[in-house]
Amino acid sequence: MSxxxxxxxxxxxxxxxxxEAFKQLYLATxxxxxxxxxxxxxxxxxxEEALQDAFIKVWHSASDYSTQRGSVMSWLISMVRxxxxxxxxxKGNQTLGxxxxxxxxASEADHLDIKLxxxxxxxxxxxxxxxxxxxTRQSIQLAFIYGLSHHEVSAYLSEALGTVKxxxxxxxxxxxxxxxx
Amino acid sequence: xxxxxxxxxxQLAARYVLGSMRGQARHKFQRLLMEQPKLRDEVTFWELxxxxxxxxxxxxxxPKSTWLTIETRLGWRRGQSSNPLEKKAxxxxxxxxxxxxxxxxxxxxxxxxxxxxxxxxxxxxxVIQNSEARTLWLLEQREQLLEVxxxxxxxxxxxxxxxxxxxxASGAAPISLGLLPQQGRRSLNVPANxxxxxxxxxxxxxxxxxxxxxxxxxxxxxxTTDFITVSGS
Numbered sequence: 001m002s003x004x005x006x007x008x009x010x011x012x013x014x015x016x017x018x019x020e021a022f023k024q025l026y027l028a029t030x031x032x033x034x035x036x037x038x039x040x041x042x043x044x045x046x047x048e049e050a051l052q053d054a055f056i057k058v059w060h061s062a063s064d065y066s067t068q069r070g071s072v073m074s075w076l077i078s079m080v081r082x083x084x085x086x087x088x089x090x091k092g093n094q095t096l097g098x099x100x101x102x103x104x105x106a107s108e109a110d111h112l113d114i115k116l117x118x119x120x121x122x123x124x125x126x127x128x129x130x131x132x133x134x135x136t137r138q139s140i141q142l143a144f145i146y147g148l149s150h151h152e153v154s155a156y157l158s159e160a161l162g163t164v165k166x167x168x169x170x171x172x173x174x175x176x177x178x179x180x181x
Numbered sequence: 182x183x184x185x186x187x188x189x190x191x192q193l194a195a196r197y198v199l200g201s202m203r204g205q206a207r208h209k210f211q212r213l214l215m216e217q218p219k220l221r222d223e224v225t226f227w228e229l230x231x232x233x234x235x236x237x238x239x240x241x242x243x244p245k246s247t248w249l250t251i252e253t254r255l256g257w258r259r260g261q262s263s264n265p266l267e268k269k270a271x272x273x274x275x276x277x278x279x280x281x282x283x284x285x286x287x288x289x290x291x292x293x294x295x296x297x298x299x300x301x302x303x304x305x306x307x308v309i310q311n312s313e314a315r316t317l318w319l320l321e322q323r324e325q326l327l328e329v330x331x332x333x334x335x336x337x338x339x340x341x342x343x344x345x346x347x348x349x350a351s352g353a354a355p356i357s358l359g360l361l362p363q364q365g366r367r368s369l370n371v372p373a374n375x376x377x378x379x380x381x382x383x384x385x386x387x388x389x390x391x392x393x394x395x396x397x398x399x400x401x402x403x404x405t406t407d408f409i410t411v412s413g414s
Contacts, residue, residue, distance in 0.1 A: 034243035
């Protein structure tokens with residue numbers, strides 16, 4: 001596993017057009033990023049396509065990265081997540097229909113409390129998530145990790161849509177207040 | 182929609198990063214991000230924190246073909262278009278990419294799995310793809326032997342099988358070449374009286390477990406393809 005500093009150096013080299021550094025960056029991060037995409041898209045071929053699209057964008061826009069945007073890994077995660085969310089809409093509507101519920105293994109959905117590692121940001125996030133009501137925390141995690149829409153979270157938890165919207169809105173407000181403390 | 186108030190910006194940025202903002206609203210917001218630094222800062226705030234959740238997900242091995250396809254799409258592999266065209270080329274391009282990636286995988290398979298004992302090089306290969314140009318199976322023909330590798334994106338069947346057929350150039354009835362694996366590799370021995378050189382096309386049908394009860398496909402033909410000659414033989 002590459003350190004954040006190694007990823008930073010690799011991305012700097014990528015911005016200069018270094019193909020070998022690009023490959024090393026891919027090898028160091030692709031398994032994690034594939035997992036991120038697969039959780040949202042739930043199809044191997046779509047997740048693979050999202051990963052390809054994201055890395056091609058990385059190659060062309062590596063110079064846009066700055067440390068103010070967070071770690072390199074966080075920047076890459078955003079690239080892959082946003083591409084996956086766009087694909088979820090485009091392809092999901094074609095094949096699943098807007099009412100189709102994703103198939104989330106019960107064992108995963110019931111234990112969404114991801115074990116956060118010991119970085120400063122993750123310690124803070126864990127503390128703040130713990131302060132939320134369990135249903136609110138679960139709604140936010142279902143939306144973020146699995147890319148569920150408000151409708152899908154509502155159906156998944158068998159709660160009214162308005163309730164779920166309210167949970168998520170208030171939960172994000174509380175989360176921001178806590179994270180800024 | 183008013184994007185100016187701090188409270189509104191905070192909510193929209195949170196919804197954007199969370200992923201619950203969809204469709205046109207999402208695209209409009211992406212344009213605004215380029216124009217409004219404060220909105221960008223709000224998004225960065227949420228990315229900094231929430232991406233920690235994604236960073237903790239267990240790793241899942243990305244398919245080997247992904248990197249090859251990225252290189253191909255960037256025009257770093259021979260015979261492929263370079264970047265300015267790659268987003269505009271459409272399905273034809275996708276087919277080429279799939280076929281090239283498949284060829285590269287076959288080369289790797291030849292180099293790794295098949296080298297301990299000398300074997301003749303493949304006479305011909307075939308790539309079976311779905312309607313989205315996703316490669317499902319790779320076939321190598323060596324005389325009367327077909328080496329089949331399932332390479333992904335195959336819709337799993339529980340009580341049925343995929344069956345491979347050759348369609349003779351003479352227009353005669355299809356001839357079964359055997360059942361395709363849904364995972365891994367399988368060798369199919371083609372009977373000596375079946376001449377693979379006179380083939381017009383290959384087809385895959387969905388059949389009851391064990392294959393078609395008839396001499397011809399009994400289920401729907403799902404995919405068709407053709408052989409590509411890869412050696413001088």
